[in-house]
Amino acid sequence: MNNLLSLSDPVRAAALARTIARLAPDYPVKIVHVCGTHEATITEHGLRRFLPASVEVLEGPGCPVCVTPTRDIDAAVKIARKGAILCTFGDMTRVPGTEMTLAAARADGADVRVVLSAAEAASIARNTNREVVFFGVGFETTTPMTAAILLDDPPENLSVIVSHKLIPPAMAALLDLPDNRISAYLAPGHVSVIIGEEPYTPFPRDYGIPV
Known part of the structure; x- marks a missing residue:
């Protein structure tokens, strides 16, 4: 890291603190x-x-993840428990819905998979005949990636729960x-x-x- 940006130096950190106070x-x-x-x-x-x-x-x-509505989590849990492959980000699996988390649904037998992007969910859909649902969350940083998949001839067995925020x-x-x-x-x-x-x-x- 550039020394000008480093705060590991206690002398520099103290000087910055004094400047802020002033x-x-x-x-x-x-x-x-x-x-x-x-x-x-x-x-x-x-x-x-x-x-x-x-x-x-x-x-x-x-x-x-923290501001995802409970109703969206409940919908994802319901879809997963009905037999679809539910794909989402890892953090999303631990957020509780009304009855349970997606992690709990997975422990109960639902096919909940952690992915890094909507593209990974699309890849899963292209390699199975089962319904695949991507639970899309995130702000403007992840929304374009979800949109790009939907605009680029997505598999017919791929659906998206859109829970993106601005x-x-x-x-x-x-x-x-x-x-x-x-x-x-x-x-x-x-x-x-x-x-x-x-x-x-x-x-x-x-x-x-x-x-």
Whole structure:
């Protein structure tokens, strides 16, 4: 890693902490990030302890698995238990529905398979006569991959449970809550590479919130 970006040096880390404290306002500032990787990094390295008391970094809706509706999980479990091959990402198998998780359904005999992409589910469908259902979750980073499969002559025995989400509407929903007190957003890196800056323009324009 470039030394300029390394925080393993305690002297540099302390200097950055002092700079943040010097620049921080004396009124409360709440910065909301919308990325699971951001939260993992912040927590792993204990970055919140470097922030002055007036600055708070809050975790927003950064995990598409965590915000998947129970009804979608229930539908996936029902389909799997009826005999279809249910393909989804590994994290999704452990999220509980009304009655059980997909992992529990698999333990009960359902054919639930962990895949890395919709393309892998399509490959499974091309090599079987059984119905294959891909449980698609994720934000703008995974949605195009699901769409690409559906637009490229997919196997007739392949179906998709579409449970993809969009980040900007979720951000707007938080700002529309009364007394939300959000001062700024820290945009998700991977999603932003896909969608660019334009979808974020309403936040400073309409809400006065920087991103």
